[in-house]
Amino acid sequence: MLVVCAPDSFKGSLSAVEAARAMADGVRDADPQAACREVPMADGGEGFVDVIDAALDARRLTVAVHDHSGSPASADLALAGDTAYLDIASAAGLTLVAPEDRDIMTATSRGVGELVLAALDAGARRLVVGLGGSGTNDAGAGMLDALGVHFLDEGGALVSPSPAALASIVAVDASRIDPRLSDVEVVLASDVTNPLVGPDGASHVFGPQKGASSEQVRTLDRALAHLARCCERAMGADHAAEPGAGAAGGLGYAFLQFLTARMRPGVEVVADALRLREQIRGADLVLTGEGSVDAQTLGGKTPIGVARIAHDEGVPVVIIAGNVGDDADVLLDHGVTAIVPTPRGAAPLEELIARSGRDLRSATASVIRIFESRRRGAAS
Known part of the structure; x- marks a missing residue:
């Protein structure tokens, strides 16, 4: 039997690599003769x-x-050939700063710009950017500042573009942006389709997750709308309403507006890079999962992306998750064969996290035993 193990991370407990290994160990516990392909996945976060x-x-x-x-x-x-893969969370991730030290009004995405420059210095001609997990809400102004875009106030002085300072910007000068970017293809990997501003925009939807109060959310939304108007005057175009512009606190907007990026579902980008369809073709079973699954998983999360490919290839797929929402059964209408939770018995959260790898391995072994029993029954 050939089993493909293609999970995302179980956030807070297992990386995708660790989860794939735990699944593969569970497969071999149930069937030592089974072959496993470990294909750790991600959706851009x-x-x-x-x-x-x-x-x-x-x-x-x-x-x-x-x-x-x-x-x-x-x-x-x-770096793979002339393609650089960047994870914005590694430069501007929410978890990089302790909760007590976070200030959404001063947080900037400058580190993402520094990461882009490092990729250019390394010879990259194509950037594939994972948009997810950011701790910023500055519409990518900090990144653009690092790349050479100048933000000017009414007196013509440079503005250091933190969210608190965006309202003071009256002009944007993109003439000094790093010239190497004109020859670079930029692909954004994200499952977020929100626009930059408005009730469905970056500030209202994601700001509270980053510590923004109700008043700060309104202030940030006005500031991002003001910045977008300034950028539209400078560039002669406006991408603020495009799906994904609100990703990563508006970093999606900056890439779309200034770097002519194109947006793709993150799981599709990763699946293409890892040649997931070829890995699944001819397999007997696909296992995927992540920390939590529910109806929102349909919005482009890793498990549903893997399931769609497996369904296309005629291979059954089982999702194994740390937490299964009450509405998760909707996934069964989209190519998923079964959904299995990992925890064994009630326990404090800390204990569940500590034993998550063991529980995932055990749940996987149970799935394999059931699957092989059904195959034997069908064969007889």
Whole structure:
């Protein structure tokens, strides 16, 4: 039997690489003769570069950047040929700064710009950017500042573009943006389709997750709308309403507006890079999953992306998750054969996290035993 293990990370407990290994161990516990293909997955969020690095013959680079609080930090990128894979969470991720030190009004995406420059310095001609897990809400102004875009106030002085300062910008000068970017293809990997501003925009939907109060959400939304008007005057076009412009606190907008990027579902980008369809073709079973699944998984999360490919190839797919929402059964109408939770018995959260790898391995072994029993029954 050939089983493909293609999970995303179980956030807070297992990386995608660790989850795929735990699944493969569970398969072999149930059937020592089974063959396993471990294909750790991601949908553009945290762990994007780790997944690419694990699957491709990539060169890993660690570069010095500033996190979204302005403190020195390091971030990774993966180089495969002339393509650089970037994970914005490694340079401006919410988890990089302790909760008590976070300030959404001063947090900037400058570190993402520094990561882009490092990719250019390494010879990249194509950037594949995982948009997810950001701690910023500055419409990518910090990134653009690092790339050479100038933001000017009424007196013509340069503005350091933190969210709190965006309202003071009256002009945008993109003439000094790094010229190498004109010859670079940029692909954005994200499952977010929100516009930049408005009730469905970056500030209203994602700002509270980053610590923004109700008043700050309104202030941020006005500031981002003001910045977009200034950028439209400078560039002669406006991408603020495009699906995905609100991704990563508006970093999607900056890439679309200034770097002529194109947006693709993150799981599709990763699946293409890892040649997932070829890995699944001819398999007997596909296992996928992540920390939690529910009806929102249909919005482009890894498990449904894997399930759609497996369904196209006529291979049954089982989702194994740490938490299964009450509405998760809707996934069964979209190519998923079964959904299995991992926890065994009630326990405090800390204990569940600590034993998550063991529970995933055990749940996988149970799935394989049931699957093989049904196959034997069908054969007889």
